[in-house]
Amino acid sequence: AQTVTQSQPEMSVQEAETVTLSCTYDTSESDYYLFWYKQPPSRQMILVIRQEAYKQQNATENRFSVNFQKAAKSFSLKISDSQLGDAAMYFCAYNQFYFGTGTSLTVIP
């Protein structure tokens, strides 16, 4: 089975600053999809951003962008201009089913 690794259990960022969350994965497939989900204290899992492996261009959604390095099997999430509402657990996922253990992000006012 594919594995997804998030090596940062906890991260913190000052409000308005930029933070990058790391994710690596293991696969032998050439085409696949990668996702970042956000889980705020309400527990609701919310899709943040999605990347298709065959696309060279990094996905962006407003203040959220990814740095997708296919050869390195790396898929990091960059949050720009961090806001208090960004505080949550963030999960990286491979092909829907395979999730990392999450990174808890704290935003400091």
Next chain:
Amino acid sequence: DAGVIQSPRHEVTEMGQEVTLRCKPISGHDYLFWYRQTMMRGLELLIYFNNNVPIDDSGMPEDRFSAKMPNASFSTLKIQPSEPRDSAVYFCASSLDWLIADTQYFGPGTRLTVL
């Protein structure tokens, strides 16, 4: 649409009791997933259905767990008998199409505590 609906939101039961968790997916979605989330193991896929048919139940931890989807708008996850190690948050999710690519919409989860 109201999104994925799960009930109950919280369940506290005693060891040995039967527990039934319920899920109503988003109308028109062909795929339904059951996940379990714990601090130790993170988010694990238990089982998923396509058009009401169970496709992969390899994540179901043991025979005490069973899941059904009698129709397109309802699914249950049953634990019988329950054990303290089953305590976790159980999520149901659904997606429209194309298994690996489509966005999953998660329900709010059921927090299960087995005493």
